[in-house]
Amino acid sequence: MSLKILGISCYYHDAAAALIVDGKIAAATQEERLSRIKNDPSFPEKAISFCLKQAGITARQLDYVVFYEKPFVKFERIIKQILATYPQSNQLFRSAMKEWVTKKLWIKQTIAERVRVSFDKILFCDHHLAHAASAFYPSPYQKAAILTLDGVGEWSVGTYGVGEDNKIKLFKEMRFPHSLGLLYSVFTAFLGFEVNEGEYKVMGMAPYGRPRFVDKVKKLVEIFGDGSIRLDLSYFTFHSSPEYSYNDKFERLFGRPRDKNSLFFTDQTGYPQFWGDKPKDYAHQVKVNQYYADIAASIQTVTEEIILTMCRYLANETGLTNLCLAGGVALNSVANGKIVKQTPFRNLFIQPAAGDSGGSLGAALYVYHQILGRKKRYQLTHGYYGQAFRREEIERFLKKKKIIYTEYKDEKTLIQVVAQALVKQKVVGWFQGRSEWGPRALGNRSILADPRRAAMKDVVNSKIKFREPYRPFAPAVLMEKAKDYFAIDDPTSNPARFMIIVVPTNKTKANNVQAVNHMGTSRLQTVDERTNRRYFRLIKEFGRLTGVPVILNTSFNLRGEPIVNSPEDAFNTFIKSGLDVLVLERFVVRK
Ligand SMILES: [Fe+2]
Structure with a gap:
């Protein structure tokens, strides 16, 4: 009898479901594709139905359903974070309680009711293990170093590990709040973009700027020899506020944030026709925008320095030349382009859904290989796992x-x-x-x-x-x-x-x-x-x-x-x- 495992990720950003049958991906899709709500974070009911239908099975035939993180551990971190920053975190406390007490803590019940599976089939996988599994198991390597990097999971913001055959071992973790992903997101917000979405825009803007504020960025972040970082929390509020990620001190260093409603262009980007005529104060706007492009270039430069430092450390520690990379930061394609050129790693594998949506796939693969001990057999060679039409x-x-x-x-x-x-x-x-x-x-x-x-x-x-x-x-x-x-x-x-x-x-x-x-x-x-x-x-x-x-x-x-x-x-x-x-x-x- 074949073994069928459904992985689920949701309630944060870009929910998804992935179904593996005997370790092979049968179907995987993000909820947004079906619900038509961009980055839909809600319980991925439509994605789950699609996965089951694609494989021609019913929920009753599932052997396990795995959630991509451990809600109680994450909740504990949020409570501790709130206590450590009280009373500034008062608002965060209220919004977090509403989300967690009414919804997120009940994920097991939600899965049981909405997927219609019994409690004993529902498992939970650590967030960064899910990331690591999503990168290593579909890779072509029997042995590889693993680096996961994101905003934050339960406590981890990044991990170093090794995958060998069907086992993954994470040997070092970096912990909240000292997160490269969150640092990048703070600048994403400062540059007038939506966090978890606008990071691409920061990366796209960076080549139009000069990284002349690297020293200023480094006032916020200390970089250690192993690539781990320490943020100077006196500049940030992401750990104590549900709405704001930086404070007045940050603004004293970097000036006013970019107006999110303003158009961004520089002399080099050009001014596209579909925006109409150039504004009267074009030259002034170019000057203002150039400043923000330079900020984007600076945070991108520091991000690359951190990622490359991490990779060099990991390569030296493990002696391996294959690297599997996962987590939201793995979508920084500019940094990725430099790994093979500037570190001892010779081969790089990144699964197409490297962010949290891919955690659903990783969670399912983790159970199949690590918990159930099944051999590593399949390599991911394409990214076409969604719906087709006859x-x-x-x-x-x-x-x-x-x-x-x-x-x-x-x-x-x-x-x-x-x-x-x-x-x-x-x-x-x-x-x-x-x-x-x-x-x-x-x-x-x-x-x-x-x-x-x-x-x-x-x-x-x-x-x-x-x-x-x-x-x-x-x-x-x-x-x-x-x-x-x-x-x-x-x-x-x-x-x-x-x-x-x-x-x-x-x-x-x-x-x-x-x-x-x-x-x-x-x-x-x-x-x-x-x-x-x-x-x-x-x-x-x-x-x-x-x-x-x-x-x-x-x-x-x-x-x-x-x-x-x-x-x-x-x-x-x-x-x-x-x-x-x-x-x-x-x-x-x-x-
Ligand atoms: Fe993540």
């Missing part, structure tokens, strides 16, 4: 909505038609196969465009994304051609496949891929035929037509919405946006 379902939808379409029964023709549309500067909504696991679109729910001219950034932005001009678009490149265009040592490595590594763009080719070249770097995705045949063939055909085997790939969603999941989501996005072509499997809809 031809008949799509056809029924199109007919019901009276949508005019063309069906290309021959895949070769389909690919030619789409590649030609890209060459003609059309922006294409590309929907096929199972949706992606994790925050990146990897060619199954993607918006695609021609990357050759810089103007395409503005075109995609004015048609659909409306993103700030400093945010990069990513290239998807044929794996065998990746080295021609990008300074990537190993195009087959998972961080490159999953778009979680930023590398320099080769100077000789940068001019050919202007729309995906971000200040001399690219967050690339390498694509091979075995992993995603249709997507690979499309890029290849585009390469044949243009001489550039690279396309611009960005996630298929409207700004502020989750990535599309169903044909209906895709069509709605197509209609509401300026997308020119919609591809639903082999059906093509044009405007």
